[in-house]
Amino acid sequence: MIEKLDPRAAGARRLKDKVCIVTGAGQGIGRAIARRLGQEGGKIVVADRIDEGARRTLKDLQDLGVGAVKVIADLSTLSGAQDMMAEAVKAYGRIDVLVNNVGGTIWMKPFHLYTEEETQQELERSLLPTLWGCNAVLPIMIKQESGCIINIGSQSVRGLYRAPYAASKGGILAIGKVLAMEYGRYGIRVNTVSPGGTDIPDRLTPRLQIRPGEMAEDLEKEEGDRYREEMSADIRAQQSLGRRGLPEEHAAAVAFLASDDASFITGDVINCSGGQS
Numbered sequence: 001m002i003e004k005l006d007p008r009a010a011g012a013r014r015l016k017d018k019v020c021i022v023t024g025a026g027q028g029i030g031r032a033i034a035r036r037l038g039q040e041g042g043k044i045v046v047a048d049r050i051d052e053g054a055r056r057t058l059k060d061l062q063d064l065g066v067g068a069v070k071v072i073a074d075l076s077t078l079s080g081a082q083d084m085m086a087e088a089v090k091a092y093g094r095i096d097v098l099v100n101n102v103g104g105t106i107w108m109k110p111f112h113l114y115t116e117e118e119t120q121q122e123l124e125r126s127l128l129p130t131l132w133g134c135n136a137v138l139p140i141m142i143k144q145e146s147g148c149i150i151n152i153g154s155q156s157v158r159g160l161y162r163a164p165y166a167a168s169k170g171g172i173l174a175i176g177k178v179l180a181m182e183y184g185r186y187g188i189r190v191n192t193v194s195p196g197g198t199d200i201p202d203r204l205t206p207r208l209q210i211r212p213g214e215m216a217e218d219l220e221k222e223e224g225d226r227y228r229e230e231m232s233a234d235i236r237a238q239q240s241l242g243r244r245g246l247p248e249e250h251a252a253a254v255a256f257l258a259s260d261d262a263s264f265i266t267g268d269v270i271n272c273s274g275g276q277s
């Protein structure tokens with residue numbers, strides 16, 4: 001499957017010399033996106049707050065002969081997002097594509113069991129990095145009179161036990177629509193790729209790590225396992241293709257939207273979910 005998706009086999013170079021930032025590129029879907037955009041000719045800015053993952057992705061790209069730099073930033077703050085943009089511009093002089101990929105639920109449990117602090121941490125993980133990323137890149141793209149933003153949503157907007165995460169991802173759908181309307185006049189396209197349940201075999205940083213080195217508390221194992229199993233069964237039942245996705249499959253959708261093949265597509269959503277949507 002992965003070989004079939006390898007764009008080098010088809011000679012695709014749709015992003016030749018485009019400067020592409022991928023956030024949360026140290027592992028999982030972000031890492032696959034960084035590789036795919038690089039294989040399609042992009043120059044890649046690998047952004048993450050964890051150096052170990054960012055270094056690994058940078059090495060992947062260098063091994064593929066792709067021009068790339070890494071930026072370590074906490075993207076849950078506007079200043080983190082602004083610093084990342086400044087580093088990208090310093091390295092390559094412009095930003096053609098921003099993929100806001102940072103996110104992912106921390107807890108899975110019924111909403112009444114979330115504390116106020118946990119709810120805020122979910123928004124900090126899955127909504128704010130996209131909001132700040134867009135806010136920080138828009139002035140640069142307006143000046144360029146071109147640019148492409150792709151935000152990573154989720155099928156969780158209709159899934160069990162992740163209400164604050166779902167609220168974040170619902171927010172991301174709204175951001176995509178509204179910013180497409182506001183910034184199309186500057187030649188800026190904004191779209192969303194919404195993955196369904198996906199296997200992440202290369203995860204170095206667990207979802208429960210709320211800050212570098214700091215793990216969140218979870219429910220008692222038995223109770224936590226029960227909610228996780230119910231949530232997974234619900235996802236399995238929704239995926240018409242009868243399997244979970246691969247990071248490379250989401251990367252293929254992102255590469256399409258980032259390329260000129262999607263030049264007339266904005267404010268739209270690709271549900272890359274095996275039929276879950």
Ligand SMILES: NC(=O)c1ccc[n+]([C@@H]2O[C@H](COP(=O)([O-])OP(=O)(O)OC[C@H]3O[C@@H](n4cnc5c(N)ncnc54)[C@H](O)[C@@H]3O)[C@@H](O)[C@H]2O)c1
Pocket residue numbers: 023024025026027028029030047048049050053073074075076101102103104105125126129152153154155156194195196197198199200203205206207
């Ligand atoms: N895996 C799935 O099943 C699935 C399904 C639907 C949607 N998604 C979405 O896809 C995206 C990627 O998911 P994944 O499973 O690959 O995630 P992941 O948790 O495996 O990786 C996320 C990466 O983001 C980095 N990160 C987290 N917070 C950060 C911050 N504040 N600043 C900078 N970097 C930060 C982490 O260090 C990590 O490298 C997320 O937006 C997630 O919500 C995933």
